[in-house]
Amino acid sequence: MRIVVIGATGHIGTFLVPRLVRAGHEVVAISRGTSTPYADSPEWQQVERVTADREQEDRDGTFGARIAALGAGAVVDLVCFTEPSAAALVEALRGTGTHLVHCGSIWRAGASRVLPITEDDFTPPFGDYGVQKDAIARMLKEETASGGLATTTLHPGHISGPGWMPIGPLGNLDPSVLTRLSAGDAIEAPGLGAETMAHVHADDVAQAFQLAVEHREAAVGEDFFITAPTALTARGYAHLAASWFGQEARLEPVSWDRFRETTTPEHAGASWEHLSRSQVFSVEKARRLLGYVPGFTAEQTVLDAVRWQVDHDQLEVAGPPRRLTDRPRPQSAGAPSFTAASPLSVRG
16 A cells, blocks of 8 residues: 655654555655654665655645545554644545544543543543644544545554653653652652653654554544553552652652742743643554554553663663662564663663
């Protein structure tokens, strides 16, 4: 199949594009040309590369026509964030026979009430990002139900993997949290510590997109939450991270007001966004209809990301850390070589 991937060099595309090439598909990778994939897999040599500034071309009203002219059997859209942008692409693709597979977000769901959250039972979203992702998903579903363009929407959790910092134990990207846990230092943690986060490995998200493209009949008109099969609580994540370095997590529960006083607005805001939702999702629908089988638990996902950060001198940790026992990886995943397991190392 000829497949266009929009936003091909980001977190998901780094794993998805090589997967599609290995499966025998002809891939056209669309990006702004300002970044490279997180791993330089040999499969990229077989990919047609197209540079496009989507935001500018959306303003000019030309982006959709550019994508339609590529004549793809499927278009995977990984970087659409507003309903007008999504609608413009739908209009351009309508009538072409193309299958549009859109990347949504678990934040189309609001704060949890019943766990696990399913595609048929979630609370209304809050915040502009979640509201927009929900609006796009609903528009696409209605488009397909009315006999228009064939669409599918996948809603990934907190995407993590080698090459970038994962959402940490306090629900933010503050690297000092992991540094302090590695040293056995006390950290102030807002809330109860029982709040949950829904991580997912980027290669598992890529797996789900590949399955959606290759199982069009089962995927069309559907929405799927895509996460790891397990979820981490804030305190569980902290204890896990500390254990990688032979430490016990020392958590000091504090009020959200106190946390905001002692944390930068950026990190405090991110913590509230992640922890206040306290989400856990079912992946049963994706398993049943697409054959989705996550290769990484939430624990393995964050470990893989942190290991890369330490090994590449992107994260300072106290040491020496104890050697970690590597868990088996799915043989079919075909993840780039930089995800190969290795013991954590100490900076310097």
